[in-house]
Amino acid sequence: MTVRPEDFRAAGGRFASGVTVVTAAHAGKVYGITASAFSSVSLDPPQVLVCVARTSKLHEMVVEGKTFAVSILANDQRELSELFAKPDREPVESFVELDVPHVLHATGTPVLRGCVAFFDCTLARAYDGGDHSIFVGDVRAAGLGAERPPLLYFNRGYRGITDL
Ligand SMILES: Cc1cc2nc3c(=O)[nH]c(=O)nc-3n(C[C@H](O)[C@H](O)[C@H](O)COP(=O)(O)O)c2cc1C
Numbered sequence: 001m002t003v004r005p006e007d008f009r010a011a012g013g014r015f016a017s018g019v020t021v022v023t024a025a026h027a028g029k030v031y032g033i034t035a036s037a038f039s040s041v042s043l044d045p046p047q048v049l050v051c052v053a054r055t056s057k058l059h060e061m062v063v064e065g066k067t068f069a070v071s072i073l074a075n076d077q078r079e080l081s082e083l084f085a086k087p088d089r090e091p092v093e094s095f096v097e098l099d100v101p102h103v104l105h106a107t108g109t110p111v112l113r114g115c116v117a118f119f120d121c122t123l124a125r126a127y128d129g130g131d132h133s134i135f136v137g138d139v140r141a142a143g144l145g146a147e148r149p150p151l152l153y154f155n156r157g158y159r160g161i162t163d164l
Helices: 003-013 057-065 080-084
Strands: 020-026 031-033 038-042 045-051 067-072 102-104 110-112 117-129 132-144 152-154 158-159
Touching: 003 132, 020 045, 020 057, 020 110, 031 057, 031 110, 045 057, 045 067, 045 117, 045 158, 067 080, 067 110, 067 132, 067 158, 110 117
Parallel strands: none
Antiparallel strands: 020 031, 020 067, 038 045, 045 132, 067 117, 102 110, 117 132, 152 158
């Protein structure tokens, strides 16, 4: 039995998620991608995971650099989500080149300013996840940022929170 890719995508699109930018730093370069495949994993030890496409430039940087950071975007950071989802980008020496305000914490991997929360990690394990890798990170620093609602993604579109 095979599942059609369009059915897989359509079903996955019905899962409402937050939006993160996952960043990496290696060999004097930094890079980031928009990612919704993020989850908290463990409290003791503190661990989170992200799923990153093997084809992504971020993949090699995390494997080589052994760190990553997760910035959970606020609802006014949609432009950043779009910027970090663009194909055919290259790693840069600093996000200053992209006009993206950021801050460095424990691992030196950039965390985006204005995000609602962040996790700064060293790579604990990389698991095979088909055409993605599942990167589990040991959280070296975590914190809160902007007191704003988060940006959400659902059914291939950006959304905001509405209280029921
Ligand atoms: C809302 C949203 C969520 C995404 N989630 C992921 C994800 O969890 N993992 C991933 O590898 N790519 C994800 N992407 C795609 C990457 O952002 C995109 O492929 C990447 O930035 C392109 O750069 P690259 O060619 O270096 O991979 C997502 C894109 C969007 C718009």
